[in-house]
Amino acid sequence: KNEVEQSPQNLTAQEGEFITINCSYSVGISALHWLQQHPGGGIVSLFMLSSGKKKHGRLIATINIQEKHSSLHITASHPRDSAVYICAVGSPDKLIFGTGTRLQVFP
Amino acid sequence: KAGVTQTPRYLIKTRGQQVTLSCSPISGHRSVSWYQQTPGQGLQFLFEYFSETQRNKGNFPGRFSGRQFSNSRSEMNVSTLELGDSALYLCASTYYRVGTDTQYFGPGTRLTVL
Numbered sequence: 001k002n003e004v005e006q007s008p009q010n011l012t013a014q015e016g017e018f019i020t021i022n023c024s025y026s027v028g029i030s031a032l033h034w035l036q037q038h039p040g041g042g043i044v045s046l047f048m049l050s051s052g053k054k055k056h057g058r059l060i061a062t063i064n065i066q067e068k069h070s071s072l073h074i075t076a077s078h079p080r081d082s083a084v085y086i087c088a089v090g091s092p093d094k095l096i097f098g099t100g101t102r103l104q105v106f107p
Numbered sequence: 108k109a110g111v112t113q114t115p116r117y118l119i120k121t122r123g124q125q126v127t128l129s130c131s132p133i134s135g136h137r138s139v140s141w142y143q144q145t146p147g148q149g150l151q152f153l154f155e156y157f158s159e160t161q162r163n164k165g166n167f168p169g170r171f172s173g174r175q176f177s178n179s180r181s182e183m184n185v186s187t188l189e190l191g192d193s194a195l196y197l198c199a200s201t202y203y204r205v206g207t208d209t210q211y212f213g214p215g216t217r218l219t220v221l
Contacts, residue, residue, distance in 0.1 A: 030207045041144075041195050043212040050207075086150065090206025093163035095140070097150040 003027045006087050006098035013105050019074040021101045023087030026068065033095065034061050034072050035086040043086075046072070077105045109134065111200050111213035119219045125186040128216045132179050132200030138162075139181040140205045141173060144195040144215075153196075155205045156181055163205075185218075193220045 004025045013019055023032070034046040047054050047061040049070075054061050058077075063070040074081055082105050087098040112131045120126050132139050140155040152165040156175035173183040179200075185192055197215045201208040 030204075033210065035210075035212075041197070041215045041217070043197065043199075045209050045211065048207075048209050088150075090204075092204050092206045093155055094152045094165065095142075095205060095210070096152065099149045 001026070002099070003096050004087060004089055004098040006101050008101060009099065011101055011103045013077050013103070015078055015105055015107050017077050017105075019077050019081070019103065019105075021072045021085050021087075021103070023070045023072070023098055024068060025070075025087075025089045025096075027089060027096065028091070029089040030092055031090045032063055032070050033088040033090060034070075035088060037084045037086060037100070039083075046085075048090075074103075077103075079105045079107055081105050111198060111211050113196075113198055113213035113216050115216060116214065117217050117219075119221065120188050121221050122188055122190060124188050125184065126188060126218060127182055127184045128196055128198075128218075130181045130183075130198035130200075130213055132181070132198075133211055136200035136202050136211070137179055138201045138203055138205055138208070139175055139179060140199050140201075140210070141181070141183050142197045142199070143167075144197060145191075145193075150197075153183065157203075188220045190220050193218060 031050045060073040084100045086100045088095040141153040154164045175181045195215045199210040199212045
């Protein structure tokens with residue numbers, strides 16, 4: 001069993017829909033990261049959180065430390081949100097990655 | 108502020124050769140970590156350097172090695188290349204700790220081993 005599990009693996013949506021991507025982990029962590037990877041490979045860090053909730057524009061990330069679970073929400077999705085979203089859990093000196101969720105948003 | 112840069116961006120090698128990839132972190136960042144991304148295994152942690160010292164290493168064979176210079180620039184080396192080493196190699200920098208600080212990723216080096 002992977003230490004970091006993401007669901008769903010693939011997600012398609014119509015523009016404007018509310019999107020949720022889930023991440024569960026089985027190891028102790030210092031922080032959890034949400035990353036976005038566009039075609040071509042570039043990775044951008046969206047959030048890093050160790051408790052509670054963070055919001056940036058249309059993106060919201062939450063984490064429940066007791067349940068070892070995090071969610072990434074996208075409100076009012078747009079075609080430019082199409083990308084792979086990767087959850088990664090951090091111990092102080094390394095990151096363990098989930099397998100990613102491929103999101104496609106259609107106009 | 109300039110972002111993380113990686114050179115070269117693309118590389119083609121043959122089995123048995125060795126390769127060196129370079130990563131220049133954001134100015135002021137002291138931690139550089141390296142990752143391998145393949146379609147089958149996804150993203151995997153290779154190693155992390157801080158102040159010229161390797162702090163942690165992932166589960167990769169000894170053919171994969173790295174170093175960090177006093178200006179925080181880092182190199183990784185893969186010796187005796189195998190077909191399975193074909194991958195996107197990414198580096199990321201952060202101020203202090205890879206697990207607990209925001210990571211800034213470079214564009215990656217795409218290595219193809221023939």
